[in-house]
Amino acid sequence: MPEGHSIHRVAGALTSIFAREQVQARSPQGRFIAGAQILDGQQAGVAQAWGKHLFLPFRPTSQPGGEGDTDLAKLQAGADTGYPNWLHVHLGLYGSWRFDTDQSHPLPHAIGAPRVRIGEGDERVEDAGSTETWLLPQPRGQVRLRLHTEHAVADLSGPNRCEILDPVQVADTLDKLGPDPIRDHSGDEDRFVTLMRRRSIPIGQAVMDQSICAGPGNIYRAECLFRTRINPNRAAKQVSENRLRTLWRDLVVALREGVRDGKIITVPTELVPAHIAPEDKEARRFAVYHRTGRSCLRCGATVREKNLAGRKLFWCPGCQN
DNA sequence: GATACATGAAAAG
């Protein structure tokens, strides 16, 4: 259940273990055999994330060329990256990446629904890729795609999307996405404001609309609207430009902290409870998310919950106006 | 053993 910050961490992990390496690809589960066959034996480039979308570029080892620049903004503008095959993964609600490495690479933390590492405790097998000092762990559960070298393995389970795109298709995918606060390129804040002010849907819904803003999920939308005191039920176009700018900047801060920390902690320092009730452990991490019926850490009003477009929305009716 | 649920999004109605 990852929001955008997790995907940027996945990109970092995949880059650290696979970039510039020749990678073996398999589909232990069997649902991505043709795709794995295309990637198998190819050289990976630097992985990229845009919102919740992950892109890992590949090219045949026979293909000449230098480093190759996999920057998505340049690709979107039509530049040749030197990589013909792009693995595109969206984890959806319960996809996950899990990693194992030998001693040569730091072990990336698992990302997604099952927050456990592969490797430890798992049965190991002498498989292609195993070395004298490192045996590949047996795939656990439904592994759609396994990527590995002699030093590291990444297992992908339960993705919403897992496909191979050519550069034009990658650009088409990016065209449908709004600006990503983690990337925060110049002009992104203006674009965010423009897109928001065109919409009559509640801003609580708009923040999660990936064509307006790519990256925030249910937690960041609740927490950042709380932090900026915006009522999520208000129509997006009805929120002042100033407050929209404040919201964008808060999303930039919150999501980037998420990338840095590897977890979502959004309670402002001054609101962190000195001591917390046993039944309210979440209060240290979240101000409103999953705090229905509890007292607002800022104003004391009772935090509310309701269903909005199929997802649970949490907010404080006291201080979000 | 059901069953509900999850930090998502697209398709179907």
Added chain:
DNA sequence: TTTTCCTGTATCC
């Protein structure tokens, strides 16, 4: 607006 897809875990019999 509802259904569907993808998987694993928690919780309830």
